[in-house]
Amino acid sequence: MISGERFLSDLETLGTIGWVEGHGMDRAAYSKNYEEARTFVQKKMEEAGLSTSMDEVGNLFGRMEGTEGGAPAIMAGSHLDAVPGGGKYDGPLGVMAALEAARAIRERGIALRHPFEVVGFIAEEGGPLGGTFGSRALTGLVKDPIPEEVLNQFGLTVEGIQAARRDPASLCCYLELHIEQGPYLDRRGIPIGIPTGIVGISRYAVTVEGETNHAGSTPMKERKDAMRHATDLLNKWFAWVDTRDDFVCNVGVFSLHPGSVAIVPGAAEFILEIRSLKDAVMEEAFQRFKALCDCEAGLPVTVRRTVWKGGTDLAPGLQDAAERACGAAGIPCVRMPSGASHDANSMAHVTPSGMIFVPSIRGVSHSKEEATSPEDLARGAEVLARTIIEADKIFS
Ligand SMILES: [Zn+2]
Structure with a gap:
């Protein structure tokens, strides 16, 4: 149901922002390159007719309303920052796929009952802020005090971090498409993995x-x-x-x-x-x-x-929904654990959360050699879009 061509083209364009030939991605959270990437995504969200906003720590949201007033939102996305010298899909894939899902749902005149929100989280990768920072701020999980000089370095305040906390009642569920970052799917030649939990x-x-x-x-x-x-x-x-x-x-x-x-x-x-x-x-x-x-x-x-x-269980209902989505699209899938941490880890503390993995060629990630075939990227986005529609049916 998605436009693979449009999705891949946007994803590749986003991948040029901060890309350094021979080095890989230079897009640390709160850097100039980061802001440029986030502005690009915001513009794309607006072009798609989403109303955009940013919270106090710099997480980006693009929202479309559902048919039921006051219903909690289905949220989907991932992060926009990268490890130094990393690849271009770790994070941005989940954000751009969620945006493509929003466009496809709109264009096909599918009326979701719930509002749908695309999120681009900030500072997911480890660093002075401790990793999964944006999603932990949103879920109220930034508990250890952050040193003053670190706050100043990123232009953050304790009050701002508290204000970024979102009322869990406003969320219906969270979905995140991500590269696997391990060799499990690539070795088996299976295009989609459905994580059962995060280690x-x-x-x-x-x-x-x-x-x-x-x-x-x-x-x-x-x-x-x-x-x-x-x-x-x-x-x-x-x-x-x-x-x-x-x-x-x-x-x-x-x-x-x-x-x-x-x-x-x-x-x-x-x-x-x-x-x-x-x-x-x-x-x-x-x-x-x-x-x-x-x-x-x-x-x-x-x-x-x-x-x-501690380890995190992902919502069985969303695993089933992703499996149905794969079945309907005729795409083989397998359930598996996630060996890496993700924003879904934070989100699972406050709302049912699910993930979808696509293969990492040779299992390589956090490296400029990180790669996933265009076919697999597009399959991932397709399954995400269909899973969002499934999720709209199963949650009240
Ligand atoms: Zn990631």
């Missing part, structure tokens, strides 16, 4: 205490080498991780102190990250890690939790 994230700061000493004159048997102890521990841990398929673990930061070629490391510090759909699995995995730290004879290990974001 939770837990992070732990781990320190192994050793003893600094001379790297030449200290006998091997007498060393308290924090590097060796930490890597032994991690080898044993990851051997167990490899036996499981219900969570993933990453150690992306690892440092040795004092960090000199001629000194036996006196401390090893690393961040252990565990992600799972199930909070209980994250906790179980952590307990296993903790037990390993305790029973490894030798050097003392301290473990401190720094992040705990």
Whole structure:
């Protein structure tokens, strides 16, 4: 029902704003490039006959009214910011597809009962504001105080963040089309994924205490080498991780102190990250890690939790609606978890939320090499448009 050509053309034009050849996307939230991109989308919304507005933190909305006065809105979209050197579809795909859905619904004279709102969230990607910032402001989830200098840097105020909070009663549901950012769909040759939930994230700061000493004159048997102890521990841990398929673990930061070629490391510090759909699995995995730290004879290990974001279930009714939409459009689909965090994560706290994934070629994202075929992008937009119409029927 959508115009694939128009949708792809707009998406590609948006993808040129902030694009640096050889580097990728330069469109951090609140930057000049960001504002230019948001203005482009706002203009397109207005051309489509949507009434546009912006909240106090910079989220952009384009709204069309439904036939039932006072009904809560179906909202669909994603984010417009990008990681440094990222791709052009991570985020903007969901916004431009929602806009195309609005145009298609209008042109076909389909009368939705609910108002329909396209949203372009700001600052979804991690940064000084903590990631999913725009959607957390809208849902009242910005709870930890933000340092004054960070607020000033982005021209934000505590009052503004509070004012961006939206009454949940004004929302019927939220839908987000996004690139998968993993290899699941591409490897299987399936064009559409329907996420069942978004994995939770837990992070732990781990320190192994050793003893600094001379790297030449200290006998091997007498060393308290924090590097060796930490890597032994991690080898044993990851051997167990490899036996499981219900969570993933990453150690992306690892440092040795004092960090000199001629000194036996006196401390090893690393961040252990565990992600799972199930909070209980994250906790179980952590307990296993903790037990390993305790029973490894030798050097003392301290473990401190720094992040705990529980997993989020996506609305089963919207998963069914997306599946019906795929069936009606003759597009194969599969249900799957989402390994990355999204604005839908925040939205699910206040309103039934659903997602639709399209394949990431070779599973690459947060990179200038990020890619999805035009056919798959258009299929995603088609399924989103049909799911919006399905959602209009199932919610009161
Ligand atoms: Zn994204």
